[in-house]
Amino acid sequence: MNIVISGFYGLGNTGDEAILEAIIDNLRAELPNPDITVFSLSPEQTAKAHGVKSVYRGWRHDNKGKIRALREADLLISGGGGLLQDTYPTRFLFGPLPYYLLVVFLAKLCGTKVMFFSQGIGPVNTTWGKILMKVFANMADFITVRDAYSKQLLHELGVTKPETVVTADIVFAFHHKEDNACLESLPLRGDEQLVAISVRPWLDQRDYYGKIARALDQLIELEGITPVFVPMEGHHDVRASDRVVEQMNHRSACHILGPDFTPNQYLHFISRCRLTIGMRLHSLIFSALAGVPHIGLSYDPKVESLLKRSGMWDYSFRLEEIDVDQLVNNARFMLAERETVRAIVQNNAKQMRQEAMENIRLLKEKFFPQGEDRR
Structure with missing residues (x-):
């Protein structure tokens, strides 16, 4: 099973890197030999740190690599974290919200299923941001969000097509190791x-x-x-x-x-x-x-x-x-x-740890129901 993960990775944000580590560790613990590719701003660093494939996340180069990874994937995981928001400047194709939704759109063009994973939604206040959410977020096949506020906001934005389940931030399922x-x-x-x-x-x-x-x-x-x-x-x-x-x-x-x-x-x-x-x-x-x-x-x-x-x-x-x-x-x-x-x-x-693990259980149930439990 091939999985692509899209998020705010390779930019030095500890919270987002913790999200990525928690996703990867739990996918490997719960799925049989997943083949994982991460879109990252520092692909070599990400590949080395987590033992995954990694492709440059920006649009400046290696767009063929991103499209190839999406075509080969069974699932795009968009998340986790607060990706879908317009707190920062949001223009036609500039800003976090257009970027992540464009990745979703490319995945659907490639015939790949999409899961918004353990996301915190919003704020989305601009007219353009609301339009993008209503058009492209409805393309997702399934959504988990880390709080009830995010689910409510999705509905207010007109994102009603995908089933949406409230879980918890996937970092609550982080595999903590002693390190002084x-x-x-x-x-x-x-x-x-x-x-x-x-x-x-x-x-x-x-x-x-x-x-x-x-x-x-x-x-x-x-x-x-x-x-x-x-x-x-x-x-x-x-x-x-x-x-x-x-x-x-x-x-x-x-x-x-x-x-x-x-x-x-x-x-x-x-x-x-x-x-x-x-x-x-x-x-x-x-x-x-x-x-x-x-x-x-x-x-x-x-x-x-x-x-x-x-x-x-x-x-x-x-x-x-x-x-x-x-x-x-x-x-x-x-x-x-x-x-x-x-x-x-x-x-x-x-x-919240139990709820965080629901992200993984629901992913297995919705997208890999025949996958064997490795435990």
């Missing part, structure tokens, strides 16, 4: 109270950097924490982390991890922390997966949705509504009552 590379890169004594911090740039907003800085200064003074910034998207998040640290009085108590660790290495580091304060969706998913209490700073409905499912929304904030004193109080409560909060997170994460 992140910890070993830091000058730590070993008795620190580590708190993982994930920040990112977001549009033209800036004031949240100062609010996070003030909260971390108070937590260092009151609780003696050691904040460690986890850059989930390379140099973009390193710069955002620097902007927070620059505004802190206790900047010498902070560390910023390097931007080139693997998703599993970042996940394992977060699993060793007592708390996460994070913006990036997958920093919070990693925290839930590892049973680590977390406070989210939501810049997008997908983050709020995840926090509600993990049981941590009552402790979290929308990005534009951060209250520094309340953030400090919530963090102190979580540190003091960590085992109680941890039990809530673990229970909810267990349910």
Whole structure:
């Protein structure tokens, strides 16, 4: 069975690379010898990292390779992650939404079935984006989405032809391996109270950097924490982390991890922390997966949705509504009552792992019903 995977791969985003690793590992665990090709911006790197075939994802070259892969495929997996959205500039053929839907259109022209896999949909606000969704997303044969909001939005956009099932982000089915590379890169004594911090740039907003800085200064003074910034998207998040640290009085108590660790290495580091304060969706998913209490700073409905499912929304904030004193109080409560909060997170994460595995079960049922179970 030949499977092509299309997503935001080979661009250094930890969350998306974790999605790819989770998809590949679980396909190999559940299907007999799948032949996998990934569309990636760094095809050689992707092929080496995962032992798959890989084709350059952009339209600048190797379009014949993409078409050949789609013609030979039994299934195109579009996803997972937040691919279908127009937050970023969307023109006739420019932007993420036209790109991913054009790949779907090419797959259908090649006679290949299409599954939108564990996707988070939206926002889709432009007229052109809505037209593209109604025309091309309806070409999919089957859809799984990672939250109820995404299913509702698909229906509002007129995407009603494919059956759509709510599951969970496939990263909840990630195969976690012990790897202390992140910890070993830091000058730590070993008795620190580590708190993982994930920040990112977001549009033209800036004031949240100062609010996070003030909260971390108070937590260092009151609780003696050691904040460690986890850059989930390379140099973009390193710069955002620097902007927070620059505004802190206790900047010498902070560390910023390097931007080139693997998703599993970042996940394992977060699993060793007592708390996460994070913006990036997958920093919070990693925290839930590892049973680590977390406070989210939501810049997008997908983050709020995840926090509600993990049981941590009552402790979290929308990005534009951060209250520094309340953030400090919530963090102190979580540190003091960590085992109680941890039990809530673990229970909810267990349910989401089961739902994440539904993506694979449904894929097998819909597209490879004769495939043998390798277990």
